[in-house]
Amino acid sequence: MTGPDITVDGTGLLCVTLLLRLRKEIGGAEPGTVVHVIATDPAAPLDLPAWCHMTGHHYLGPVPGGRPVYALRLSADARATRPDAPWHPAEP
Numbered sequence: 001m002t003g004p005d006i007t008v009d010g011t012g013l014l015c016v017t018l019l020l021r022l023r024k025e026i027g028g029a030e031p032g033t034v035v036h037v038i039a040t041d042p043a044a045p046l047d048l049p050a051w052c053h054m055t056g057h058h059y060l061g062p063v064p065g066g067r068p069v070y071a072l073r074l075s076a077d078a079r080a081t082r083p084d085a086p087w088h089p090a091e092p
C-alpha cells in the first residue's frame with residue numbers, strides 16, 4: 001500500500017466529528033491523493049467505507065500496524081457533501 005500524502009488524526013473523535021475534520025483536511029487536495037485516517041471510533045470501519053461509497057472516493061482499507069488507521073484515495077469525480085453535514089450529499 002502506498003504511503004499517505006495526508007494523515008488525518010481522528011483519535012478520540014466520534015465519526016461525525018471525524019468526517020467533519022476529514023472533509024476539511026482534504027479540501028483542495030488533488031485527485032489521487034492517498035489519505036490515512038487515524039480513527040479510534042469503533043464505527044469507523046463501517047462509516048469510512050460508507051462515506052467513500054457515497055462521495056465516490058476510493059476506500060483502500062485498514063493499514064497494517066498497531067494503530068487503527070484506514071486508507072483512502074481521493075477521486076477526481078467525487079460528489080460534494082454539505083459543509084456542516086459531510087454524511088449528506090450537497091444540494092444540487
